[in-house]
Amino acid sequence: MKNLPTDLLRTYVTIVREGGFSNAGRKLGRSQPAVSLQMNRLEELVDKPIMIRDGRSFRLTEEGQTLLDYAQRILKLNDEVLQ
Numbered sequence: 001m002k003n004l005p006t007d008l009l010r011t012y013v014t015i016v017r018e019g020g021f022s023n024a025g026r027k028l029g030r031s032q033p034a035v036s037l038q039m040n041r042l043e044e045l046v047d048k049p050i051m052i053r054d055g056r057s058f059r060l061t062e063e064g065q066t067l068l069d070y071a072q073r074i075l076k077l078n079d080e081v082l083q
Contacts, residue, residue: 006074007041007056009074010071010075011028011039012050013068014028015039016060020056020057021036021039027059051064
């Protein structure tokens with residue numbers, strides 16, 4: 001069974017919320033290449049493409065939207081536990 005690290009999920013959710021990799025990197029204190037590497041790792045773990053990148057823009061695949069919904073719920077629960 002694969003484990004999805006919460007840092008990868010948090011980066012993913014931040015990319016979507018902030019509208020891009022560079023904005024997410026600034027928000028998370030990471031470089032854009034580091035954010036891209038994290039998303040490559042996340043796609044490897046789920047073994048499906050979650051976004052289609054076109055230059056500086058992106059759109060979520062159907063699997064990516066499903067993952068986003070789960071990621072938001074997982075992170076909400078994680079944050080509640082840590083409070």
